[in-house]
Amino acid sequence: MRAYGRRWLLALAAGVLAGAGACSADAAPPPPTSSAAAVSATPTPSSSPSPSLVAVTKAEAAEVFTEITATDDTLRVKSDLDGRLRMAVDLTTGGQTPLSLAAYLSTDYAPPRYRWGAPALFVPRFRPDEQAPWFTALATRDGRPTLLTFARSDRWRLSSAAELLPGQKLPEIAEDAEGYATALSPDDKSVTISPQFMQPVHASVAETGSSGVTAGLVAAGPYTTEVAEQIASLREQAKADGFSYDSIFSADSFPVYALRTADGGALIQYSLSRTTTTTTKTAEDDYIPVPDAARWAINSTVLRRTLRLVETHQYATAVPPIAKAGAAAVIAHDGGLTRATGT
Structure with missing residues (x-):
């Protein structure tokens, strides 16, 4: 999406941000567990002295979560907005792209809308020069705990969304003293499956x-x-x-x-x-x-x-x-x- 199109879409979403907050107010917040990690990025050692020396801060991650979920909700409202499907798909990457496309095409451009709860953020401590940072959020989606992962290339997009299965809980995520998580390398051998x-x-x-x-x-x-x-x-x-x-x-x-x-x-x-x-x-x-x-x-x-x-x-x-x-x-x-x- 061209820059001016992006700004226009953000302006469109701004009108529903307050509504998104209101919708999530009655949803139970997820338990305050920890942060997140990725296969393609090299994590910064958790001994880094300052949270300012990271590719993405927890405050920035919170803004990304709000912006993307609110914009996605705006686009899911059935309308004759030109290019609505293209803009919706452009909010996604990875497995979310085919899922988003099918959500529109299989419902005659009226995909289901979601009610989001406040997120618990799991933000890996990536080096400031990391080219592909990402983070995970745990939030209720229509009352069900859901893990979301957002990834940045040229800009932030939603890459993954998976609901916790009945009876399952998110394992405690390891965090450093400043609340940042650790990302594992692709070939990490400290776990049973790299x-x-x-x-x-x-x-x-x-x-x-x-x-x-x-x-x-x-x-x-x-x-x-x-x-x-x-x-x-x-x-x-x-x-x-x-x-x-x-x-x-x-x-x-x-x-x-x-x-x-x-x-x-x-x-x-x-x-x-x-x-x-x-x-x-x-x-x-x-x-x-x-x-x-x-x-x-x-x-x-x-x-x-x-x-x-x-x-x-x-x-x-x-x-x-x-x-x-x-x-x-x-x-x-x-x-x-x-x-x-x-x-």
Whole structure:
């Protein structure tokens, strides 16, 4: 977005900032836990003497949270504003980009609006010259605790959003004396799964379950082993019905963010795409039904040869330290169908 367009959009959002505060006033604030960390950035040692010597301060992070959530809410109000979808997508990066695009296209440009609570901020202490700083916030979204990660390249954008799963709590984040968190390097070996391997390990468990080489590295559950069981079951059913079926998880180019936890472990946030393909193998009259959830992208109830569904999923996983070896646990998730094609 050009500079003048950005200023105009911020002016548009300014009118709802007070309203955003009012909406969040009745939401329970998240517990006062700690800060955040990323795979692509080099953390500044926590012994840095002054909070002014950081790439982003906690006060700046608070402003970013308010600006982006308020602007996003303004754009979600259904209107004939020219370029509204482009501006909404331009607020995002990483896995949030396909999710934001699908939210508009699948609802006839009337995506759901959110009520945000006050955030608890987890801001890594990056060096002042860090080119790609980021931070995480924990806030209630429609009353449900949600982890948000914001990343800066040319400017700040929302990169990830994942709701804490029922019964899960955010692990305590390690902070220095000035309240700044520590970001883990991609190859950090003090935890059972280094941040750079979190995506492929999770993808493997979701595809192969308890029988794969990564079995036991990530705890069983609805976003890991149960997905693998679902894929195996649907593959067998499709074969019996004369179709071929497969479902593959991949990291694509989605970023990874990792924060040091107080127990020496890590909170790792990342995205995966899931591509599910169904193909006919028999006569041409054996049509493939198009699920209702994909009808916004495919203008047909059945397809003759191939159906391809792409989902984008965002996770937060608590990874234990090497000293306390155990299975990593997925504690937060959000995602959905972001693309569908067929012939």
